[in-house]
Amino acid sequence: MQNEVTNRISELAESVLSTTDFFLVDVEIKGGDTPEVWVSIDAEDRGVNMDECAEVSNELSFLMDAHDVFSGRYRINVSSPGLSRPLVDRRQYPKNVGRKAKFKFKKDGEYNKVEGILKEVDDDHVIVGIDDDESTKKILFDDLVETKIIPSFK
Template sequence: MSNKVINKISELSESVLATTDFFLVDVEIKGGDIPEVWVSVDGEERGVNMDECADISNEISFLMDAHELFSGRYRINVSSPGLDRPLVDRRQYPKNKGRKVKVKYEQGGEDLRVEGTLQDISEQGIIVEINEQTTVTLPFDDLVETKIIPSFK
């Protein structure tokens, strides 16, 4: 699917989300006989629940139909990114403070990895506590991928 369609869906989604406390994380279109539009949304303070996803989906779908983005049928799925998805927006970090993370980052042209607890977040980057004596400060510009490690306590 063209980037033009994805960009338009992103634009429409952001207009819907502007009236909520959520923000757009990603838009994907998966091919097939009936295209599937996947819209991931998140909140700075909390996640999005199923009823909110349904409301957002209805509004985005209405706008997509009005703009005639697809000539035939399509499916739309609105959801939170889920724990298996990397954090891609700086606004996702604060609510995950204190959680275990796996971070890939680049430093001096070298790809590195660190695992620990997301200790703090600033305008410039994150601090990951590897153990009681060791922390590492990582600028946002160096981050390649940050994933939450689920904890089932």
């Protein structure tokens, strides 16, 4: 049941975002007496500000009410994914070129990890500059399991 509701909210969110430069990253529903809907949005070439999140939240909430997604009360939270969340959409990678990240990937049935600077992104790969020398590692998107940006406070 929750999967159906999540899919329905995703569809409604996609329709709201279709007129913006944002894309849907994730929808989560956290249970309880009053369900909490967490919607993560991002843009390909910039960040997402609070006013934009509030606007998307208002529009999405209106559509959810109109489509009777929940029979009672719920809370909705729209935000950017934040640095603690892994990159889950290929469109998130280009704006993070030049940033340090941890990459977990599967190659020949084995899990591997590498940490370095995201140097390049193309349709099929990411190229990571390894910190300890001048070498690079080319990783297929299809092999990536998780990518997390490492915050830099310089």
